[in-house]
């Protein structure tokens with residue numbers, strides 16, 4: 001039975017990552033970054049790499065920290081809290097998961113950011129239809145809406161007969177103006193780009209997508225928690241009609257409900273991370289539940305954050321919109337909630353109407 | 355001579371050893387249950403000598419499963435929810451050694467069922483407004499007043515009772531908590547019929563009931579503190595139960611969905627899946643809550659489990675009727691009865707729909723639970739209080 005609490009090591013890890021993010025990625029810096037052309041905060045990514053948190057589940061003899069997806073999930077919570085513009089979910093989770101499944105020593109040991117070249121909305125439960133063709137050691141085709149594609153050193157590209165690695169610089173990457181400017185997309189074109197097959201079949205892709213969706217739930221949890229905290233803090237200090245607005249039941253009760261949902265999000269996200277860590281056969285169900293639940297909670301938390309801040313929450317100069325944009329994009333990412341519910345219909349035998 | 359509390363493996367061994375010495379098939383159920391209590395395998399997180407071994411609370415389900423698997427008799431927790439979920443932890447926290455020894459064993463074995471004499475006609479959500487008076491008379495207290503909505507009072511041997519002992523101080527300060535003998539002269543129990551047709555709950559009239567001072571739980575005037583502990587336990591007991599996946603109401607609907615394809619519609623399919631996800635989220639949250647509760651008393655966090663449970667039960671039972679269509683228009687039985695237990699799964703869908711409406715009222719209404727979470731967990735400002743510093747006797751009633 002999965003342990004849903006945080007270990008002492010995880011709590012220490014969280015404290016270290018939070019300190020770093022508070023220092024290097026305060027929200028006003030993150031906001032300023034959205035107006036720049038550089039898609040990510042390279043210095044911050046380097047600091048996280050130096051800390052060893054970008055290769056947590058990689059065994060020590062492959063150059064990693066020899067930890068598990070549980071610890072990775074704790075870092076993801078912190079990344080979500082900070083809406084940090086680094087390729088953590090894409091590079092340190094999806095990419096690493098694919099390379100671990102492929103057991104690609106070379107790329108794992110290189111420590112370079114490997115990003116999966118799939119549309120960010122890809123449903124981890126459904127069959128994947130590649131849009132790129134492999135032949136003669138090269139790839140040709142196009143993939144749209146690749147998250148953090150511009151931040152990648154290496155792209156991991158699914159083709160019909162397996163997963164290929166290409167140098168990101170060899171592909172044409174067209175930046176996309178993205179709803180979430182803290183995790184930007186790009187459209188990628190491969191025009192006979194040299195490629196090396198790292199895994200046969202689609203098992204590595206499947207594992208990576210499921211693991212990614214599991215850990216995304218923790219990112220969503222962190223974001224939801226941050227929204228709740230900052231909203232609670234605000235309504236305690238904002239006075240209208242001679243009282244803090246947080247003394248009105250219309251707001252108190254919604255915040256209580258949100259807290260309840262966030263508490264549930266923590267349980268389902270921990271369960272999903274735990275299943276990913278131990279290779280539990282319950283992983284697909286745990287992921288479907290965690291994504292269906294946490295996506296909705298993160299979006300609601302961000303929406304309430306905007307609403308309960310009133311006009312200030314609607315301004316560019318307030319961080320609420322960073323959370324809202326991340327939350328809504330994350331909800332669509334790796335299977336929107338309805339996809340995960342549809343997957344459950346099969347997984348737990350609740351078939352659709354004839 | 356107590357040693358480190360046993361872990362999962364040690365507990366498994368103890369259960370095996372116990373079963374080797376006590377054959378459930380050969381023993382009287384009550385004798386078996388008493389022996390299980392005395393071996394510390396009743397509620398393993400309780401102290402040694404009081405039915406437990408001081409083990410982590412989350413190991414209990416495994417122990418229960420091992421006993422059930424061996425065909426051991428059950429203590430029928432469904433008949434004594436208030437005793438097990440509320441009276442016992444309160445007695446453990448506030449009782450004297452003598453009270454713990456006297457009450458906990460027959461409570462756990464099911465020999466003695468308990469009820470809760472808290473709510474009154476004038477004091478529901480505002481429990482601290484209660485007016486049932488207890489007046490000291492030597493080493494006894496004389497109790498007069500009326501309680502209401504008292505579930506299972508007709509089955510109960512004992513009650514947890516909260517009274518007013520000092521009307522001259524503000525309401526929270528003048529209360530005292532007792533254990534009340536339901537067979538004592540002056541205790542009168544009358545059924546109250548509820549929307550389901552039957553009467554789980556009752557009115558209880560207390561007329562010159564003599565309660566010995568040794569049945570007081572906690573200090574004189576400390577009744578609010580003791581009551582709060584009871585209520586926190588109640589909320590965890592209601593929402594934080596260990597259930598398997600699809601345990602509870604969602605399992606009923608999931609089975610119906612599987613067995614009756616002709617009832618399925620696309621709209622209801624999405625609704626079934628949504629509720630399945632929410633039920634699973636609530637279940638995992640209950641598990642996490644129990645893992646956190648390895649020691650000590652539950653805090654206000656437990657209110658969230660109860661809040662979510664009530665909402666889910668109501669929506670799932672509502673969905674079940676819609677799914678059933680024409681059958682949903684029928685009810686099983688409106689006969690006025692006084693059941694010995696509440697069981698959602700054995701009655702009809704209409705019963706479930708109606709009974710679930712009580713879930714957001716009993717044990718603290720959902721509005722009150724939201725207030726508690728907002729104020730005690732999130733630290734939001736309290737409601738404007740007009741009654742705080744007013745002596746109880748001067749409050750508008």
Ligand SMILES: Cc1cc2nc3c(=O)[nH]c(=O)nc-3n(C[C@H](O)[C@H](O)[C@H](O)COP(=O)(O)OP(=O)(O)OC[C@H]3O[C@@H](n4cnc5c(N)ncnc54)[C@H](O)[C@@H]3O)c2cc1C
Nearest residue numbers: 470471472473478479503504505712715716717718719721
């Ligand atoms: C099935 C069932 C079993 C029960 N069993 C027992 C039992 O065994 N023992 C026992 O002692 N009691 C029992 N109760 C009683 C239960 O605890 C009370 O009914 C409950 O506390 C509400 O009190 P009330 O009925 O007086 O409603 P009221 O307190 O009058 O509430 C009326 C409405 O006002 C709302 N309200 C009240 N105060 C506030 C506030 N501050 N902010 C916002 N909204 C507010 C409530 O949420 C509710 O919607 C049972 C009730 C039910 C339905």
